[in-house]
Amino acid sequence: MLTDTKIKSLKPRDKIYRVADHNGLCIEIRHNGTKLWRYRYRFNGKASMLSLGEYPLVGLADARKARDQAKLLIEDGINPAQNRRQEKIEAQLLNANTFKLVANEYIYEILSNRSNGYISKFKKSLEIDIFPIIGEKNVKDITSADVLFIIKSTVSRVRKTGIRGTGEVTAMNNQKIIGAVIRYAIATLRAENDPTYAVRGAVVRPEIEHARPLTKDEQKLFRCGLDEFRGSNTVRNALLTMAYTMLRSIEVRRMKWRYVDFDEKIITFPISTRNNNQERTTKKNRIHLVPMSDQLFDLLKTQFIESGNKEFIFPAVYKTSSDGIGNATLNVALKNMGLKTVTAHDFRATASTILNEQDFDENWIEKQLAHVDQNKTRASYNHAKYMDQRRDMLQQWANIVDSWKDL
Incomplete structure (x- = not known):
């Protein structure tokens, strides 16, 4: 039988050789x-x-124990070598079913036709809040307690930053992401239950603060403030474009030069399709036409000097990428101008209120606000409706915005 002293004394030879211990070892x-x-x-x-392993990583006593375990398998009619191969296969399958790997597979298989922006936000949520907690955990072992912990942690993280909201919306979005990945795992037979179901309602969406029209003091502060604006020309022009056009902030941020026809003095927001990985250009993903007022025409001509060589009309100021300005840029700029309680969306409410008070046709206003016709088929074909009236209305509206200086 072998001893540690004898094993240590064994020297290599020209050929591989073996020295027996006992009972096949x-x-x-x-x-x-x-x-x-x-x-x-x-x-x-x-x-x-x-x-059974390499000496001295596996000592003599451990090697004998491993031999005895293999003998028990043989006595039970199990081939130890085949059993080990099966264990390796099961281990590989286990490692292939971590939440992180399933999530990445979900992105590749299911989200391939979504916009690059959507995929980027999806990945960012995973990296910041979800992977650090359950990324390496087998997807079938994720519990409702794990999901609840992620939700609560997300709310806490957002509140600590103090930048965007109180965290509930971000937490609810993370819960949706986890649910989507796990339901994909269920569909591909790698999990059986969706743990997000049990914690629905654990976080409540905060009450929505609806847009409101600007007061006269705020109107004056906005228009005069732009003449003394201390930020970049791009952000200033984006703010004024938002005011002139009645567009949503997201539509201003995603405006591209290829949408602009200076000859016809019109901006055309196209439909985004899932097979082109393009971001939605409007909230409801419909063709939307914006006639240019004289003020907007001149503004865009000036902005072309700033960014005409780029894809976006209002590109990110401090990035070298081809992205448009950031999500919070316009609202932050408004706060820096002293408009602490005003948001970008309030300008649409202001336009709607004032134009309705001045007896402009409600249909023209709704069409220019890009509020979707409930009849989807009709909405797909009437994007150019009331074009002459809307052009005149937007010109008068731009004049109204400029008149705020004299309030």
């Missing part, structure tokens, strides 16, 4: 001096050999 000495444990056995009359 032996140690194999290779040319480079490596010493490997082997267990020789017979299963169903056929000679086989099982590797």
